[in-house]
Amino acid sequence: MKFVVSSSELLTHLQAISRAISSKSQLPVLDCFLFDLKGYELSMTASDLEVTMTTRMATESTEGDGRLAFPSKILLEILKKLPEQPLRFEANLDTLTVDIFSERGKYNFVGQPAEDYPSIPEVEEDKASKIRVPASLLLTGINKTLFATADDELRPVMNGILFEFSPENLTFVSSDSHKLVRYRRLDANCAFEASFILPKKPASLLKNVLPRETGDVEIEFDNKNAFFNLPNYMLVCRLVEGNYPSYNAVIPHDNPNKVVIDRIDLSNTLGRVSIFSSQSSNLVKLHLTSNEVVISAQDIDFSISAFEKLNCQYEGQEMEIGFKSVFLADILDNISSDDIVIEMSDPSRAALILPIEKSENEDELMLLMPMMINV
Template identity: 85%
Template sequence: MKFVVSSSELLSHLQAISRAISSKSQYPVLDCFLIDLSGTTLSMTASDLEVTMTTTMETESTDGDGKVALPSKMLLEILKKLPEQPLTFEIALDNLAVDIVSEKGKYNFVGQPAEDYPTLPVVEEDKASKLQVPASLLLTGITKTLFATADDELRPVMNGILFEFSPENLTFVASDSHKLVRYQRLDAKSDFEASFILPKKPAALLKNVLPREAGDVMVEFDNKNAFFNLPNYKLVCRLVEGNYPSYNAVIPQENPNKAVIDRVDLANTLGRVSIFSSQSSNLVKLHLSNDEMVVSAQDIDFSVSAFEKLKCQYDGDELEIGFKSVFLSDILENISSGDIIIEMSDPSRAAIVLPFEKNENEEELMLLMPMMINA
């Protein structure tokens, strides 16, 4: 088995799928890439049993078909330190001896049997749903929500992104019980109603490779697994089992106090003032009245405090509400609008953050739970 590939192109493909490999794999073969040559097409796979990612590329010249598992760390380290050049891989399938021949040298090592590599799960056709989603839309939905997922061992359903398909829209939801994001696309609809929870790791892998892709992604899923077929990549992952909490029930409907403010100004002010917040609570206060917002923080233990005034459009009663500054910063970084609307009812109930400039075909809502302000 022999093939010739571009070193930089091979590195690009392997780096994209290498994130699927676990640093604590149960089996030695899972520290490897599965290399499969068929004709002139080279297929490469990485897996941790929960998530499997495959990519393909065309080789320049080949001799013979075959499969072998190659150590990922060694291969990546070689490729990272090589300048762009053609590399010749010569693999003896009887004893798995591998020779990589470059312009100035040769590297040899031993691979592992391809038969030891786990087989990919297949979709259960009788239980499967499928639809095509534009790559750019899928990327936006994941990017908007991934930051709000939880790390909660007791409630694994919170550790992923909820995908909800309906004839009206496609909805992405994530929450860590402190903040919640609901992102809806009205231009992505399905003929059926269904949902699944995509774990955080495969969501991050998709976020990494989707910018490289154009066109549509075929999304298939059954009760256990989801399959994302991209033009140059395929990702298969086990879904989170369980039912996602009823997120619409926690979104307050009556919010009479509304502020419109410049998002970047608020984010920059928050960055400066939060330096003076208590290290234990990270609390910042927003005081709203007469078209003005005062952002303040203090750390009594170290006798430091700060406040800044910001102009805003405010319609409502005078109000002071507290937030964990890290969470508020996360929301401000991930909402795409020059100005934002902050809707509140009272200091003990969740605040809603909305984009002031709305894009057609998308609805974006972010929710943030307040912190108690000690008198």
């Protein structure tokens, strides 16, 4: 098989799917990209058995259809160091040899049989559900929740994003038991109720390619796998098995103490003060009064401490509450609103962090568990 493609365009497509390849693969063929040429369309696939990603691009000229697995490391290193130019590929499907001709040189290597490459799972039609979601909406939902997923070998259901579909909305949920994010879109719904847990790796792959896509993403899923069909990419992944914990049960509803504060000011202040927190606990304290919050931290072992005062609007009883600074910083970095409201009941119960500015179709809630303050 022979074809001609743009070097930079090929690199862009291969880099996007290369993240699906595992560095610890047990099968040598999984260190390769599977190239499949049909007419003037070239499809390329990368997989680690759990996640498979395919992309398509047009070729400038072709001669003969065919399938062959190309070694990913060699191909990526060549393309990264080449300026933009047309490349001519000539692959002998009998001997598995591949020649790449550039403007000033030739590169030769040996591929692997396409027959050795694992086949892509197929959806079970009788158990499948299908929904279309705008690419921008799906990207926002993943961006809002991915950071709060866990790395818990004992509870794998916490290591992904929960997708909940209903006639009223589409909800994205993630939690690592310290922080929880629930992002709900009222402008996306479907005629049925269903849910699945998307693992962290395919969520990260989608986060990488969705900014380049426009239009709708077709999501099709059964009990085992989810299929994301994008205009230029397709991602297939095995879903996390099990039931997600009842997250609504941990969201407190009676929170009389509320503080409205500038998110950027709070984030910057937290970044400075947390330098002085204990390396083992990362504890920062927020002391709240009517129009002021004092953010403080100390490390007794090194005899260092710091505090800063910030103006705020606070309604409720004077109180002091402690948080792990890195978790609070993560939440503040992932809220787009300039001003936020923090709702609390007492120093021992979870605090809710909500955006002030949001669209009418968004319902965004972030929850953070407090730390015990040693008096």
